[in-house]
Amino acid sequence: MGRVRPVPTRTCVACRTARPKRALVRVVRAPDGSIGVDPTGKRSGRGAYLCPTAECLRLAERRGSLARALGTTIPTSVFEALAAAVAASPASGPGPTAPSDDRREIDENLSR
Numbered sequence: 001m002g003r004v005r006p007v008p009t010r011t012c013v014a015c016r017t018a019r020p021k022r023a024l025v026r027v028v029r030a031p032d033g034s035i036g037v038d039p040t041g042k043r044s045g046r047g048a049y050l051c052p053t054a055e056c057l058r059l060a061e062r063r064g065s066l067a068r069a070l071g072t073t074i075p076t077s078v079f080e081a082l083a084a085a086v087a088a089s090p091a092s093g094p095g096p097t098a099p100s101d102d103r104r105e106i107d108e109n110l111s112r
Protein backbone atom coordinates (compact mmCIF):
# COMPACT_ATOMS: atom_id res chain seq x y z
CA MET A 1 0.00 0.00 0.00
CA GLY A 2 0.98 3.56 -0.46
CA ARG A 3 3.11 2.92 -3.53
CA VAL A 4 3.13 5.71 -6.05
CA ARG A 5 2.01 5.01 -9.57
CA PRO A 6 5.11 4.02 -11.49
CA VAL A 7 6.16 6.65 -14.00
CA PRO A 8 7.76 5.13 -17.08
CA THR A 9 11.23 6.55 -17.43
CA ARG A 10 13.76 6.45 -20.22
CA THR A 11 17.41 7.37 -20.29
CA CYS A 12 18.72 10.23 -22.40
CA VAL A 13 21.31 8.85 -24.84
CA ALA A 14 23.47 11.95 -24.38
CA CYS A 15 23.64 12.66 -20.65
CA ARG A 16 22.41 9.26 -19.41
CA THR A 17 19.88 10.85 -17.10
CA ALA A 18 16.68 8.89 -16.55
CA ARG A 19 13.62 11.05 -16.93
CA PRO A 20 9.89 10.49 -17.34
CA LYS A 21 9.22 9.47 -20.93
CA ARG A 22 7.12 12.54 -21.58
CA ALA A 23 9.99 14.83 -20.59
CA LEU A 24 12.16 13.41 -23.34
CA VAL A 25 12.12 13.65 -27.12
CA ARG A 26 11.79 10.29 -28.84
CA VAL A 27 13.69 9.52 -32.01
CA VAL A 28 12.52 6.39 -33.75
CA ARG A 29 13.96 4.15 -36.40
CA ALA A 30 10.94 2.82 -38.25
CA PRO A 31 10.82 -0.77 -39.51
CA ASP A 32 11.52 0.57 -43.02
CA GLY A 33 14.78 2.10 -41.75
CA SER A 34 13.73 5.72 -41.84
CA ILE A 35 14.64 7.92 -38.88
CA GLY A 36 12.31 10.50 -37.49
CA VAL A 37 11.40 12.53 -34.46
CA ASP A 38 8.35 11.05 -32.78
CA PRO A 39 6.52 13.67 -30.73
CA THR A 40 3.69 11.27 -29.85
CA GLY A 41 5.97 8.47 -28.62
CA LYS A 42 3.69 6.01 -30.36
CA ARG A 43 5.38 5.22 -33.62
CA SER A 44 6.57 1.67 -33.98
CA GLY A 45 10.24 0.97 -34.31
CA ARG A 46 13.35 1.26 -32.24
CA GLY A 47 13.36 4.37 -30.12
CA ALA A 48 16.03 6.47 -28.50
CA TYR A 49 15.39 9.27 -26.07
CA LEU A 50 16.99 12.66 -25.69
CA CYS A 51 16.44 15.57 -23.31
CA PRO A 52 14.85 18.48 -25.16
CA THR A 53 17.91 20.63 -24.58
CA ALA A 54 20.44 22.09 -26.97
CA GLU A 55 23.22 20.64 -24.80
CA CYS A 56 22.04 17.05 -25.10
CA LEU A 57 21.32 17.45 -28.80
CA ARG A 58 24.85 18.71 -29.35
CA LEU A 59 26.32 15.91 -27.25
CA ALA A 60 24.30 13.27 -29.08
CA GLU A 61 25.42 14.60 -32.44
CA ARG A 62 29.07 15.04 -31.52
CA ARG A 63 29.47 11.72 -29.74
CA GLY A 64 27.28 9.77 -32.13
CA SER A 65 25.30 8.45 -29.17
CA LEU A 66 22.03 8.68 -31.05
CA ALA A 67 23.45 6.81 -34.02
CA ARG A 68 24.82 4.15 -31.69
CA ALA A 69 21.54 3.82 -29.81
CA LEU A 70 19.63 3.29 -33.02
CA GLY A 71 22.30 1.26 -34.77
CA THR A 72 22.34 3.48 -37.82
CA THR A 73 23.55 6.85 -39.04
CA ILE A 74 21.37 9.84 -38.29
CA PRO A 75 20.64 12.12 -41.25
CA THR A 76 21.27 15.81 -40.78
CA SER A 77 17.58 16.43 -41.37
CA VAL A 78 16.79 14.51 -38.19
CA PHE A 79 19.11 16.70 -36.15
CA GLU A 80 17.44 19.72 -37.72
CA ALA A 81 14.03 18.35 -36.72
CA LEU A 82 15.37 17.71 -33.22
CA ALA A 83 16.71 21.24 -33.00
CA ALA A 84 13.25 22.50 -33.92
CA ALA A 85 11.68 20.27 -31.28
CA VAL A 86 14.18 21.53 -28.70
CA ALA A 87 13.46 25.13 -29.60
CA ALA A 88 9.74 24.48 -29.24
CA SER A 89 10.07 22.72 -25.90
CA PRO A 90 9.35 24.66 -22.72
CA ALA A 91 11.92 22.43 -21.02
CA SER A 92 14.81 23.70 -23.12
CA GLY A 93 17.49 25.63 -21.34
CA PRO A 94 18.37 25.31 -17.66
CA GLY A 95 15.25 23.83 -16.15
CA PRO A 96 13.95 24.89 -12.74
CA THR A 97 12.45 21.39 -12.46
CA ALA A 98 15.86 19.71 -12.43
CA PRO A 99 16.43 17.76 -9.23
CA SER A 100 19.38 18.78 -7.10
CA ASP A 101 21.19 15.48 -7.74
CA ASP A 102 21.40 16.35 -11.42
CA ARG A 103 24.91 17.69 -11.02
CA ARG A 104 26.51 15.25 -13.47
CA GLU A 105 24.51 16.67 -16.33
CA ILE A 106 25.33 20.23 -15.34
CA ASP A 107 29.05 19.39 -15.26
CA GLU A 108 28.85 18.00 -18.77
CA ASN A 109 26.99 21.04 -19.97
CA LEU A 110 29.72 23.31 -18.67
CA SER A 111 32.58 21.42 -20.28
CA ARG A 112 31.93 22.37 -23.84
Ligand SMILES: [Zn+2]
Binds near residue numbers: 014015017051056
Ligand atom coordinates in the same frame (compact mmCIF):
# COMPACT_ATOMS: atom_id res chain seq x y z
ZN1 LIG B 1 20.14 14.50 -21.74
